[in-house]
Amino acid sequence: MNFSAQVWNKIDNIYNSILIMPFVQELKSGLLKREIFQHYMIQDAIYLGEFARVLAIISAKAPEPDLQLQFANNVREAIIVERSLHENFFAKFGITIDHALATEPSPTCLNYTNFLIATAYRDSFAVTVAAVLPCFWIYSEVGKHIYQTAKIDNNPYQKWIETYADPDFEASVNYIIQVVDQQAKIASVQELKLMEQAFYRASQFEWMFWHSSEQLETWSIK
């Protein structure tokens, strides 16, 4: 079995827990509270800014030019596509840029992005690509699931839903899965373990990220 299939099996519980989260269920029905989506959007904008830096470090560590270019393109895409999504949603959901810029990362957002940045600086290309894979893959699977079962008419979250169910997005996810599998084939036993741990940890953070918005998480001491 491929590395990707093995680690996906291991996060089966996390993935299934995500599908039944109130956040996901209410996004599908369109009934998600505006306040929760606003919290999510602002934190996600912070997340994406840091995520683009992680992709840039991956590009810098790439073992060959094709991979270097691919991840450089991902950096560009993460910044451009996601920014436009956020700008659309910011306006639509009454979030001002000033408010977003003045908001600090939530404890979960900071923990997740710091984990990715620390991994990128400390660990190998292979381990770091394994750490970013859940970000792509879980979103693609959750996006498809939501798209197939969502109530689309009058759903204020329709545009978000369409973004992550896009076939182009799925193609970029498949490319990263293939890169991770290639790396796993040539990895030492010790490195494989680190890849597995990084993939699992990032998947936990994916669940936590949605959960933190459901809770409107802030710092418990200011």
Ligand SMILES: Cc1ncc(C[n+]2csc(CCO)c2C)c(N)n1
């Ligand atoms: C917490 C969180 N996790 C994953 C994504 C999805 N995502 C973020 S950047 C990127 C790469 C291409 O743009 C993808 C798929 C998200 N938005 N927020």
